[in-house]
Every structure is written in structure tokens, then in C-alpha cells.
Amino acid sequence: MTKRFLLTLSMFGLLAGCASNQGLYEWGQYQETLFVVYQEPALKEEALKNYVAFVETGGTPQHPIAPGLFAEAGTFMLEQGDVDSALKFYKMEYEAWPESRPMLSMLIKNLEARQ
Template sequence: MTEKYLLGLSLLVLLTGCASNQGLYEWGQYQETLFVVYHEPELKEEALRGYLEFVETGGTPQHPIAPGLYAEAGTFMLEQGDVDTAIKFYKMEYEAWPESQPMLGMLIENLEARK
């Protein structure tokens, strides 16, 4: 009886720990936005507005915006023809994630040269 009780208590503690795990990064509605952008074009503009608002205001020091989300926002803006905003998001990614600097530095330079 005691073994079953301890096993049940252990499982409860384990499941509670998993349920409260917030993850390392803040992803917002990233997956949902991608689905809408590629599969529901009539809702694309609204989904992108929400995504861009999240990227500009989301994240905390404990849970920063996930790597690549600023660059993804920049790519969305570049596809819309808004080069200045795309560069802004690429620079945000550049500053937030140093490992992306070689590639994004070149991309930013090329976009600024084309303006």
C-alpha cells in the first residue's frame, strides 16, 4: 500500500513539474501564425499584425523571444515590401542573438545598399 501511495505521489509531483515548465523562450502564437499565413490567406493580415505586435512587445529577461522570431518578422515585412521595417527586425535579431550576426550583418548591409 505504501509503495502504491509513494508511486502515485511521485507521478503527481512529476506531472505537476512538467505542466508548470514555461520553457526557455517565449514563442507566442508563432505556430498558429505560420499556419494562418500559409493556409488561410484571407486571415493573413490580421495574423501578421498580432505576430508583429508580440515580437515588438513580448518576452522577458527570464523568457526572451525565441531565436529567429525577429528575423521571421523581418522576412514577413520584406515580403510586404516594407524594407525599413524588415531591417529594423533584422537588427533586433542581430542584437538579441550574437550567433546570427555574421549572416544578418551581411543581409542588413545588402538591404541598406539597395535602398
């Protein structure tokens, strides 16, 4: 009986821990945007416009923009030929997420050299 109780209690603890992380980052409509970009070309421009507007908000201190979303916006801009906007978003990612700095510093340096 005690073993079953402890197992049940630990399961509730695990579920509570998982539930508390759901609001850690702001994701906006990221998954929907990716689907539209790759599956609905006719709606791509509008989806990207909305995505970029969302990313430019920067989130809040309690719910920052999720890791990689600034860089994703930069890549979308680079694919459209807008190097200045791409650099802006790559620099935002660089500042927001120190873990990404080694890769992004090289990417930013190379893009700036091409301008």
C-alpha cells in the same frame, strides 16, 4: 530490483529536465501564425499584425523572444515591401542572438545598400 529502480529514477530525471526547458523562450502564437500565413490567406494580414505586435514586445529577461522570431518578422515585412521595418527586425535579431550575426550582418548590409 536495483537496476529497475535506477532506470526508473533516471527516466524521471530525464523527464524533469525536459519539462524545465518548456518555458525557456517566449514563442507567442508562432505556430498558429505560420499556419494562417500559409493556409488561410484571407486571415494572413490580421495574423501578421498580431505576430509583429507580439515580437515588438521583446519578451522578458526571464523569457526572451525565441531565436529567429525577430528575423521571421523581418522577412514577413520584407515580403510586404516594407524594407525599413524588415531592417528594424533584422537588427533586433542581430542584437538579441549573437549566433545569427554572420548571416544577418550580410543581409542588413545588402538591404541598406539597396535603399
